[in-house]
Amino acid sequence: MSDRRLLSPFAEKLTIYGLPVLVFALAIGAWEALVRINEIPPYILPAPSLVGQTIITDWGVLSTSLWVTLKITISAILLAIAGGGALAILFAQSKWIERSFFPFAVILQVTPIIAIAPLLLVYLEPTTAVLACAFIVAFFPILSNTALGLASADHNLLDLFALYGAKRWQQLAYLRLPSALPFFLGGVRIGGGLALIGAIAAELSAGTAGQATGLAFRIVEAGYRLNIPRMFAALVLISLTGIAIFLFFSTLSWLLLRRWHDSMRPQEK
Amino acid sequence: MAGPVVTLRAIGKTFTSGTLAIDGLNLDVSEGEFLSFLGPSGCGKSTALRLIAGLIEPTSGTVDWRDGARPEIGFVFQEPTLMPWANVFDNVYLPLRLRHVSRADARGQIEAALSLVGLGDFTSAYPRELSGGMKMRVSIARALVLKPALLLLDEPFAALDEITRLKLNDDVLRIKAELGTTVIFVTHSVYESVYLSTRVVVFAARPGRIVSMIDIAAPMPRTEAFRLSQDYAEYCGQASGALQRAIGLRDSVHGALP
Secondary structure (H helix, E strand, C coil), rough: CHCCCCCCCCHHHHHHHHHHHHHHHHHHHHHHHHHHHCCCCCCCCHHHHHHHHHHHHHHHHHHHHHHHHHHHHHHHHHHHHHHHHHHHHHHHHHHHHHHHHHHHHHHHHHCEEEEEEEEHHHHHCCHHHHHHHHHHHHHHHHHHHHHHHHHHHCHHHHHHHHHHCCCCCHHHHHHHHHCCCCCCCHHHHHHHHHHHHHHCCCCCCHHHCCCCCCCHHHHHHHHHCHHHHHHHHHHHHHHHHHHHHHHHHHHHHHHHHCCCCCCHHCCCC | CCCEEEEEEEEEEEEECEEEEEEEEEEECCCEEEEEEEEECCCCCHHHHHHCCCCCCEEEEEEEEEECCCCCCCEEEECCCCCCCHHHHHHHHHHHHCCCCCCCHHHHHHHHHHHHHHCCCCCCHHHHHCCCCCCHHHHHHHCCCCCCEEEEEEECCCCCCCCHHHHHHHHHHHHHHHHEEEEEECCHHHHHHHCCCCCCEEEEECCCCEEEEEECCCCCCCHHHHHCCCHHHHEEEEHHHHHHHHHHHHHHHHHHCC
């Protein structure tokens, strides 16, 4: 209804994207003003401008750490996608396999990763241990979501496939996998964020032993040296990594589901 | 015609829940017939259809096919049951794809099936872009694409509005005339069953069984004129009476229970 629209399409777009940006800029500005007006020393609370400056001046150290964390997180996500997806498909083949192995997945999920990390660091070389932690936390949501998706195929469609004498692999490829796709992508979005959390948690455990060089290690190390601006700088990079992962998988979901899935379509009012 | 296409003898079906869905069902389906299964809900008419399709196995009794094996069957469900991730073309392609026919080889058959239901221009649309009636047409095109000897429809138009329903009824009759397929149509509408069928099979519930058969002798093709005719009214009265008796049978059984 064009007559009910209060704003022109351009103004509407500007509100949708402009408003959050504006509010965010105001918050940063308030932080900056707070620090400057009260002359808070940087070792208590650095101004955003100083944090930005630190990212640039310390880029050599920070970028190396960022790369380490990024490499581990991405590897963990890829392994979790492969492992969680494959295991879900295996579970879908037989209730007995699912019943036998699902408890293990649950145990891994409910045991806090921060408690498993020190043990893994005993058995594994630090980088591998961090990777294992990130994998463990990312793995479960992908597994359980995909398993749910594979089991959610329309029963009438399953009947139709049976009527046409479909082979098991045809039922999997043409029916169960496409049905599971939205669930799988939901799992990947959760798992992607968790992989970063797992990697950081494991790095914190490993970092105290002085063996890792990821971003979490930089935070711990800068803390020891009371280099508060660098702590903030590393934190910002971790946040940006998380946001990038989220945006990547959200975009991927949108690309794969926009033509057919209700979650990706605006509701007409 | 060399005997019935399929013969059902003393069919019984008990579900794992213990429910006796069908008891002592006997039926011969002749080639070229348009058969309607009419009955109240829970009378086992859908179960009978699924037994014929081979989707479920009878607990007792036999399903015998004239040619020794189940022929090609097209099945239309109560819902359109389309794959939401696939467009109209790929949905209709499914039966052929499962038979390892390449997309290129299948194109002609798919387009023929779609034009038969009047959807030739919608090949690249996705199910959610279509109306309820159009989705049902896609579902019918998919059931027809392998040129089945037997077409089974399980209350296909129950969820559609009256206008769409009448239109689709005419389409089903036209398709039946063009392809000569034997059709079994499950419905709970007296008017629909009389308008479409050459024979109406009336079911009663608890346990599901056949209580009467009504031959509809009116000639094909049938049009709006048949709907307005005295014959139609009489057949409807007859079928309606049989249905009332079928429901009455069940209620009297209920009344006898404490």
